[in-house]
Amino acid sequence: MELVLNDDQKLLRESAEKLVERCGGADKHRNLRNTEPGFDDSRLKTISKAGWLSLMVPEKSGGLGLGVTELALVLEQAGRGLLTEPVAALAAAARAVGVGQAATGAGTEEALNKVVAGENILIPVLQDPLVPDEKRERIFAEHYHYGYQLTGVRRGVPFSDAAHGFIVDANTSDGIILIIVPQDTRGLNIKISRSVDGTAHGTLEFTEATLMADELLIAGVKHGEALAANIHDRILLGVSAEMLGVMEQALELATSYMKTREQFGRPIGSFQALQHRAVNDHIEIELTRSLLYQACEAFDSGNGNRAMVAAVKTRASEAVVSVTKSVIQMHGAIGFTDEYDAGLYLRRAMTLAAQYGNAAEHKERYAILSRMDKGKGGSSSKRRKRKKVRKSIFAS
Numbered sequence: 001m002e003l004v005l006n007d008d009q010k011l012l013r014e015s016a017e018k019l020v021e022r023c024g025g026a027d028k029h030r031n032l033r034n035t036e037p038g039f040d041d042s043r044l045k046t047i048s049k050a051g052w053l054s055l056m057v058p059e060k061s062g063g064l065g066l067g068v069t070e071l072a073l074v075l076e077q078a079g080r081g082l083l084t085e086p087v088a089a090l091a092a093a094a095r096a097v098g099v100g101q102a103a104t105g106a107g108t109e110e111a112l113n114k115v116v117a118g119e120n121i122l123i124p125v126l127q128d129p130l131v132p133d134e135k136r137e138r139i140f141a142e143h144y145h146y147g148y149q150l151t152g153v154r155r156g157v158p159f160s161d162a163a164h165g166f167i168v169d170a171n172t173s174d175g176i177i178l179i180i181v182p183q184d185t186r187g188l189n190i191k192i193s194r195s196v197d198g199t200a201h202g203t204l205e206f207t208e209a210t211l212m213a214d215e216l217l218i219a220g221v222k223h224g225e226a227l228a229a230n231i232h233d234r235i236l237l238g239v240s241a242e243m244l245g246v247m248e249q250a251l252e253l254a255t256s257y258m259k260t261r262e263q264f265g266r267p268i269g270s271f272q273a274l275q276h277r278a279v280n281d282h283i284e285i286e287l288t289r290s291l292l293y294q295a296c297e298a299f300d301s302g303n304g305n306r307a308m309v310a311a312v313k314t315r316a317s318e319a320v321v322s323v324t325k326s327v328i329q330m331h332g333a334i335g336f337t338d339e340y341d342a343g344l345y346l347r348r349a350m351t352l353a354a355q356y357g358n359a360a361e362h363k364e365r366y367a368i369l370s371r372m373d374k375g376k377g378g379s380s381s382k383r384r385k386r387k388k389v390r391k392s393i394f395a396s
Helices: 007-023 026-032 041-049 068-080 087-099 107-116 224-260 272-301 306-336 342-354 359-380
Strands: 122-125 139-144 147-158 165-171 176-182 188-194 200-212 217-219
Touching: 007 041, 007 068, 026 342, 068 087, 068 224, 068 272, 087 107, 087 122, 087 165, 087 217, 087 224, 107 122, 122 147, 122 224, 147 165, 147 176, 165 224, 176 200, 176 224, 217 224, 224 272, 224 306, 224 342, 272 306, 306 342, 306 359
Parallel strands: 122 165, 139 165
Antiparallel strands: 139 147, 147 200, 165 176, 176 217, 188 200
16 A cells, blocks of 8 residues: 655654654663653653644644544654654543543643643553453442542553553443543552563552542543543554554664675675565565554544454554564674664564554454454345346357
């Protein structure tokens, strides 16, 4: 599939390239690995000024009113520059708050303004509503005076060490709600684990965490489940775009090395075995790009389905690990050293591939969602009678 962009999308991609060239890169990523929270707050402010965090916020809420395609364009560049800021999560959180239907107070409006400005790290803690019961980590919300008390556990939450708050999908007796949980809420305990690329993820434990709904409720039971699924899919597409950028830049690093590194009196890029490996990696990248942007276009036009998103995350997670491992092999021994940049892309690939579910998990989701879509199509469409084929007068 040829990626055809309009003028605004081209300008957006070019501005993202310049921002990443100025603020990103392997050296800066290497310096941030051993710091907390593993990304640069000042760089996040620069990203917010560029409008990345408000891309998907509706215009009536003060955003740019664009789609997930535009988010993918900037996150592809972010992946190339090894930017570790939670752009996909924050852009999706801003979208959730901007379109929330049940907000009755000023709390959500204030949260939106701070998220878009890069001042409030608001991380969605969402689970696919279609996850099988045996694998589901439910957070239960019981009515308590004018709010709710939350109880439950949610594991593998990215950037939980840096978060000022979380958007949680909680199960009430009437259905699913989306509610903001400030990081300092009494009854919320966070356990942090470090990832191989220097970022962190955590386990959130809710023990009768009490919240006032008027200030923090984003969506009630009427819209909660649908909004949670929509935001979850937007994050998956954004992370997949990051993985696309990671493997693109990693392969460019390898091909550049193959042109200059000589063995037996000639560049190693002239060896057919390495050429075949590089071509296979290029094919993986282009297949991922095609599927990603087709899914984004369908999502924005309202013609997509959730199974497509699961397929994108599956392919991107498998391809990014395969390509970055191959890049290490093409570099030989130097690729294994910490001082060389190739290893940084592999570590980033490993983190993103597992973020929000690995390839195996999304393969299972794809199977479930495809069966559901097929069932809906089969039940709604009536079997049509086949027209009797009229015999040709020229038939013998």
